[in-house]
Amino acid sequence: MKIKSNRIFRKLLFCIMACVLISLPLLGLSNFVMRLAVFVWIYILLATSLNFTSGVAGQVSLGHAAFFGIGAYVSALLSLKLELHFLICLALAAAAAGVSGWLVALPAMRLSGGYLAIVTLGFGQIVYIVLLNWIDLTRGPMGLVGIPSPVLFGIEFRKPQSYYYIALFFCVAVLLLFKNYIGSRAGRNLMAIRDDETAAAAMGVDIYKEKVKAFAISSAIAGIAGSLYAHFMLFIDPSKFVGDESTAILSMVVLGGLGSMKGSIAAALVLTALPELLRGFSRYRMLIYGILLVAMMITKAVDWSRYSWYDRMQQWIQRVVQAINRKKGGWKNGAA
Amino acid sequence: MQFFTQQVVSAIALGSVYALTAIGYSMVFGVLELINFSHASVFMVGAFLYYILTNIAALPGLPAFLLSVLITGFLGVAVEKITLRPLRLNNQPKFASLISTIGTSIILQNIMFLLMGSETLPYQTLFPGQSISLGETRISYMQIVIVAVSTMLLVSLSLFIKKSRAGMAMRATAQNYDAAELMGISVDSVISLTFFIGSAIAAISGIFVCMNYQSVDITIGTSFGLKTFAATVLGGIGNLGGAVLGSLIIAFAEVFTAAYINTSIRDLAAFVVLVIVLLVRPNGLLGKPVQKKV
Numbered sequence: 085m086k087i088k089s090n091r092i093f094r095k096l097l098f099c100i101m102a103c104v105l106i107s108l109p110l111l112g113l114s115n116f117v118m119r120l121a122v123f124v125w126i127y128i129l130l131a132t133s134l135n136f137t138s139g140v141a142g143q144v145s146l147g148h149a150a151f152f153g154i155g156a157y158v159s160a161l162l163s164l165k166l167e168l169h170f171l172i173c174l175a176l177a178a179a180a181a182g183v184s185g186w187l188v189a190l191p192a193m194r195l196s197g198g199y200l201a202i203v204t205l206g207f208g209q210i211v212y213i214v215l216l217n218w219i220d221l222t223r224g225p226m227g228l229v230g231i232p233s234p235v236l237f238g239i240e241f242r243k244p245q246s247y248y249y250i251a252l253f254f255c256v257a258v259l260l261l262f263k264n265y266i267g268s269r270a271g272r273n274l275m276a277i278r279d280d281e282t283a284a285a286a287m288g289v290d291i292y293k294e295k296v297k298a299f300a301i302s303s304a305i306a307g308i309a310g311s312l313y314a315h316f317m318l319f320i321d322p323s324k325f326v327g328d329e330s331t332a333i334l335s336m337v338v339l340g341g342l343g344s345m346k347g348s349i350a351a352a353l354v355l356t357a358l359p360e361l362l363r364g365f366s367r368y369r370m371l372i373y374g375i376l377l378v379a380m381m382i383t384k385a386v387d388w389s390r391y392s393w394y395d396r397m398q399q400w401i402q403r404v405v406q407a408i409n410r411k412k413g414g415w416k417n418g419a420a
Numbered sequence: 421m422q423f424f425t426q427q428v429v430s431a432i433a434l435g436s437v438y439a440l441t442a443i444g445y446s447m448v449f450g451v452l453e454l455i456n457f458s459h460a461s462v463f464m465v466g467a468f469l470y471y472i473l474t475n476i477a478a479l480p481g482l483p484a485f486l487l488s489v490l491i492t493g494f495l496g497v498a499v500e501k502i503t504l505r506p507l508r509l510n511n512q513p514k515f516a517s518l519i520s521t522i523g524t525s526i527i528l529q530n531i532m533f534l535l536m537g538s539e540t541l542p543y544q545t546l547f548p549g550q551s552i553s554l555g556e557t558r559i560s561y562m563q564i565v566i567v568a569v570s571t572m573l574l575v576s577l578s579l580f581i582k583k584s585r586a587g588m589a590m591r592a593t594a595q596n597y598d599a600a601e602l603m604g605i606s607v608d609s610v611i612s613l614t615f616f617i618g619s620a621i622a623a624i625s626g627i628f629v630c631m632n633y634q635s636v637d638i639t640i641g642t643s644f645g646l647k648t649f650a651a652t653v654l655g656g657i658g659n660l661g662g663a664v665l666g667s668l669i670i671a672f673a674e675v676f677t678a679a680y681i682n683t684s685i686r687d688l689a690a691f692v693v694l695v696i697v698l699l700v701r702p703n704g705l706l707g708k709p710v711q712k713k714v
Contacts, residue, residue, distance in 0.1 A: 377523025
């Protein structure tokens with residue numbers, strides 16, 4: 085009985101959330117807030133896709149911004165030089181990022197932990213240097229200007245209020261993809277690899293193939309995020325795709341909890357919105373990310389029960405919970 | 421020809437400072453099997469400390485040098501104690517430590533950024549403008565000092581690790597952490613010592629690099645750290661001879677790319693070499709394949 089009501093409650097909650105998310109642009113919020121909302125969707129794509137390799141499969145990557153950048157530049161260049169349709173640009177951007185992710189993964193996935201981190205970091209650096217120096221194609225530090233807004237069904241999606249729906253659509257589609265992938269056999273293989281590679285291999289999982297596949301998918305999603313970013317900002321330059329950006333995305337994944345998609349979504353929301361809302365603190369943004377990364381790791385490791393104040397706090401919380409329960413009982417009795 | 425030998429000289433000087441930093445990575449990896457991402461930032465802090473002590477506190481060169489090396493060494497120990505030891509004592513997975521070192525690196529870099537700003541600052545150098553000529557090749561005194569001091573440090577360090585009791589404890593810890601502890605080695609102090617030596621030498625390397633380029637800014641950690649790391653992996657991580665060999669190869673690749681192809685892609689050379697080597701020999705040139713323990 086209880087389970088059933090819980091399910092109904094969750095469905096109801098889901099419907100309310102869906103309604104809020106769909107009607108958000110119609111509420112007459114300012115352009116600033118709506119721009120922020122679009123950025124949140126883009127960062128959710130980035131954080132969940134990095135979480136897919138780093139959290140679910142346990143392969144820490146430090147070059148996620150590189151795939152983001154590849155997606156953005158491919159999409160922008162295709163629409164500027166060849167004047168292709170937005171959806172084709174987006175698909176090709178995803179393909180380009182996915183293929184480069186695949187190419188990086190081929191050698192890198194033979195390496196373990198730290199080596200992989202350094203290769204992806206190096207790859208991020210290579211992409212940044214190429215974007216900065218291939219002036220003929222990318223215009224280097226001047227960036228690409230005049231990227232066209234997407235036009236679908238004869239409507240131009242230029243304002244953040246309308247672009248919001250494009251971002252929302254792709255984000256929901258990708259989240260569904262991840263949900264199904266993780267719930268499937270392939271997803272369980274990835275988690276087995278994360279928990280114990282040797283054991284996974286002994287159970288017949290092709291570790292190398294699974295890891296490469298996961299990395300390529302994750303890069304392709306980052307490419308989609310890049311394409312969405314480029315056609316929203318209408319201007320891109322290499323400084324957006326530096327190593328700091330990769331670290332910021334990693335901070336979101338770690339803050340949300342490695343392996344937890346819901347956590348990544350929440351962390352992407354918080355870490356994208358907070359720096360924008362606290363403009364004065366933008367100097368401290370990276371410092372806060374660094375402290376977050378270390379603090380998250382240490383607080384998980386430290387055995388807090390060794391400290392007496394922790395016990396006392398827990399006892400206190402328990403007492404409050406008990407008091408609330410007693411009160412509830414009292415209400416029920418009164419009603420009966 | 422004269423241009424060529426000139427490049428060789430600067431590549432050797434660059435390679436020897438790379439080797440000093442690479443050793444820090446290599447030693448920590450040997451003992452903890454961990455890639456210490458904060459090493460690059462420690463290197464940068466070391467270089468800045470010398471700047472602060474000479475330019476702002478107006479100390480003379482030698483005491484400032486020794487003091488900044490010492491402080492950086494203790495900074496390395498503190499970094500290990502605060503951000504890595506709790507994880508190690510609670511048997512957290514390796515990538516938790518990895519992320520912790522990434523975080524530490526960002527913290528150090530941003531603290532320096534908030535204190536010193538992001539401008540490039542002029543750096544005091546020894547023997548400005550003085551050099552000797554060998555044939556047509558000019559070798560600056562600074563380059564000679566760099567190569568001489570680096571060689572001396574590398575030799576004495578490898579003797580220390582081979583001959584001394586502390587060095588033996590270090591090798592034992594690297595070989596088998598638990599067995600070393602059972603043999604009565606204080607593993608914690610061995611790790612502290614490793615971090616102290618690695619960070620102090622990184623500070624020396626940082627000061628030399630900045631003296632050589634006569635400038636310092638907060639990004640040196642990132643670019644330099646990445647390249648020395650590439651060097652470490654290239655030579656075979658955990659192997660001191662490999663670190664030196666890898667550093668020289670990376671330095672030659674970098675200097676010759678800058679000289680003969682294009683200066684703006686000099687950083688690219690190091691990574692391309694790294695990726696190629698990892699494709700062919702994932703354990704580096706002199707590294708031994710690691711047997712996975714179950």
